[in-house]
Structures are given as C-alpha cells and as structure tokens.
Amino acid sequence: MISIDTLTVRFGGIRALDGLDAQLTAPICGLIGPNGAGKTTLVNVLSGFVRPYSGAVALNGVALSGLSPRRRVGLGLRRTFQQELVVDELTAVENVQAIADHVSATRQSGRREVTVALDFVGLGERRDVLGRQLNLYERRMVEIAKTLIGRPKVILMDEPGAGLNESETDRLRRLLAEIPQAFDTQLVLIDHDAELIASVCIDTLVLDFGKRLALGPTRAVLDDPAVRRAYLGRE
C-alpha cells in the first residue's frame, strides 16, 4: 500500500505536485493525467529521486521520506522508466541477473528468481539473446522481468506499453493482470492508454496540475465528467 500525505513538489516556481493526498490500496492501481500533471514526478518522489518540498510518502506503513533510493529498493520498491533501458551488450538473462546481483537474498535464490521472471514474461527461450538483438516488445518484457526480482512489494511502471502494437499490448495486458498474484506485490501503472488502464487497473488515481482530480474504481473514475473534461478532452 502506498500512502501519499499532502505531498508538494516544487521546481522553481512551478508546483509539480500540489498538496496531493492519496491512499493506493488496490493490487493494481492506475495513475493517469494529462502531460505535466505530475505522474512521473510522483514516481520520482516515491523512488527517491526527487525530494519533496513538503509532505510524506509511505510504503506499507514505512515512511520513505529521507531514505536513499537504494534503501527504498531494499524495502521492496521497484520501478521502470519511460524509455526502455535494456543494455545492448548484455543478454536478456544478464540484464535481469544484473538486478538480482543487488536485490536477491542469495546467489541461488537470485538465479531462481531470474529464471522465474524470464519464463513469466515469456522470454525463457530467448534468455541468451543479446539485448541489441531483442525487438521492442522483448525489450519491454526484459524491463518488466527486472522489476520482478527480489520479492518486490510495490512496482511502479512508467508507460510499459509505449511503442507496442495492438496485439502486443494485448499480451502485455494479460501479463500485467497476473503480476500481483504471481509475485505477491502491488502494481502501479502509469500509461496514456486509457484502454489499457481501464482493462487492467482496479483503482485509478487521476492527476491534473499536480492535484488529485479523482481516485476510486477505474470505471467510475474514467466516467467522471471532471476527468473526461480534463483528461480525455470531452464532455
């Protein structure tokens, strides 16, 4: 569970987040909003890359404020970035093993987790292929596999579906829906694709100008007239 308590982030004169209050409790939560609404800023605050001006965030009751990004990883926080960051010179399995090196309890459990994660995302047979030889979908899958290592408690995914075609997004959707149960974790999904959010996320938080526009069951939130106006651009 992620608790956000009157969180404000300022970049110069701009309030990227403005007194945000929210409790994300559902196993899969969506995080949507127009460009510049503060979605990525929120992920950066949660993962420790941006220091808030005021307010606090907590992970399953543990206050995160003041902890280094690495400590947060130790507490079970995982994240992906908007662009995929697969290392070209490493194989798929090495890309995931590079995470296990630092977050798995033992070397053995690490190797086991890497195999499980790669099989889960469907890359079991492509594990020894170099990063540069993987296609975009496979690279996205490697990014997801990386977050599944070391018993994650919360995974923040920043646009995992960017650049994927329809059938690939379909496969991604089914995969994401299985993650919370398969890995006993909570998933927070940021995406522009309202369809993807609607089909996967149980609850959704909508941000607009750094403020909370709506939070609740996804369908109800997406049907909220205020949300439609701000985000979808229609009445």
Add this chain to the structure above:
Amino acid sequence: MTEISGKTEAFVAAAPVTEITLATRAIAVVAVVGLISGIIAATCGGYWLSNFTQAYCMVLTLLGCALLYGQLGLVSLCQWALVGVGGWVSLRVYHSFHPPFVFTVLAGGLGASVIGMIWGLPALRMRGLYLALVTLMLASAFQTLVVVTSFPVGGPGFLGQVGASGNARVMMARPAFAASDTAYFVFVALITLLGIFLVEAHRRTKPGRAWALIRKDEHMAIAAGVRVVFYKAWAFAVAGFLAGVAGALMAGLFGQLDASAFAPTDSIIVFIGTLLGGYDSWLGSLLGGILTRFVPALLIDFNVNTYLGFMFFGLALLMALRDPLGIGGRLTLLAVRLWVKYEGRRRG
C-alpha cells in the same frame, strides 16, 4: 503492425547466435598471448626484448584504461602516472623490507590501486572532457612531484635518496627465477595473462553487469539497487592495480625508475593506444599496448626523432575515432565469424 513485428522476430532468430563457451575464450587468450610471447622470447634479445617487456607493462596499463572507458565511459588520462605510483611504492617497499618479488609487485599494485581510487573521486561528479582534464592535471601533478622527489634508490629516509654522486644507488633485484632478460620477459607475460583474466572475470560477472547498468543509465542503476559509488571506485581500483603492477614490473626490469619516463603525454598515449587497439576486447589492449611501445622503439632504432611518434599517434587516433571497435575488436569479430563458420561446418 503485427506483421512487421513478426518479421523482426524471424530476422532476429535467424541471426547467428554466437555460442562460444567461456573455456574456448580462455583457451584463445592463452593461445594468443602464448604465441606472441613465445615468438618474442625466441627471437628477441637486448634492446627489443627490453622494449617488448615494457610493451607488456603498457598492455597491463591499457587493460585498466580500457576497463574504465569501455565499461563506464570514463576517460582517465592519468593511468601512466599510476604506473609511476606503482613503481614508486614497489621500490619503496623493496628497499625497506626486501620481500619476495611477487609481494613487491603486489605492493605496487595495491598502492596504485588506492591512489587510483582517490584520483577517481572526481568521476563521481563529472565525466567526459572534464574528467579527462582533471585526471590529466593529476598526471602532471604527479610528474612534478616525482621530478622533485625522485624514485627511491635505497638511501635513508622516506624518499630513499642517496645524494648527488649516486654511487650508493641500490638496484632492485629481479627474482631468482626470472633473473635473465628472457626469463623476466616470460614472467611479465604471465602476469599480463593474469591481468587479462582479472579484467575478463570482472567484465563477465557481477561488477561487469553493474558497470553495464551504470553506463546505460545511472538512475536506472540506482533504482536497481546498484551501489554506484562503490562500483565506480572499484573500477578505478582495478585499473589502478593493473597500472601499479605494471610500474613494479618496470622497476624490476630496470632495477630503478627515472622520473622523466612519467610525463603526462605518456598517459595520453595510453588512452590513444586504448582507442587504437579497441576498448571492448582484451585483444585490443594487447595489440594496442604492444603497438604503442613498438612504434617509438622502432623510431629510436631507425634514429628518427621520437617526436614523430606523436604524429603517428595523432593519425592513429583519427583512425581509431572512425572505428570504435579498434584493431582488436575487428580481429575478434573476424575470429568469431570464422569460428562460427568452422563450427557450423564441423557439425554439418
């Protein structure tokens, strides 16, 4: 769209996946180093053998420089100064304690490793041109210092100097098992082989993977739980260690070291050699190291002004910038292709 992605998949699957085992690679390292060293040991003596021994010290230094540049993208222009640091420490340790030669070499390596780590501290904040300039200035500072203090020659006190006459100079003795020039060269070749294995072992295990993440994106590495500061420092420590070992081996070769041999320009040449040979393969460091020593030695042998060497390296740098793989990378690629072809034919 689906069709396109299907095509990519088929294309990728058809691309040859090189199945070269670690054992094969290790054998290739031993074979290549063994062959080149064997030819040198069998055919060279005197001037050329001494130069090739120095060339192998250069190879060790390049291995470290290539590690920093290839694994982390860090340009360090103080690696030859670290050879000097290693040489200084090993001479100091030798004249104080007269330990077995291997310990003297290790002391030089460890000394330069610590200094290398300290000199690498700016890399935590800067990279590219700025880091290159800072490390180059450190190399200059070292030269200034060592010109004033000189290398220890067995005299009293911390600096170990013996006064102007120089009659009381004590030479550092080579180990009994490698007293002759040829035996010493073989010994240095063996250490170089170990150096290659040290770097390859790093590249292919946990540190190598951590460096790859840092190189790709530092924030991603942090979010993956990598201790970025530690792994950067470790890279400098390994590079410094290799340079320090090279310095101790140089001290063993000559019995003493001369301050004039550690100009900052030599550190620049180490970096050029790294690019020329190729920073992503051990073969690159091996060939780059030999070449950077061989060319000046050839010029001296032909009685040509050695400054001509700088022009050669300048031109070589232009070539190297055009091809990031370098000579070693190209040859490795060729060898891998031939090997895959051969294996494919053998298996039918």
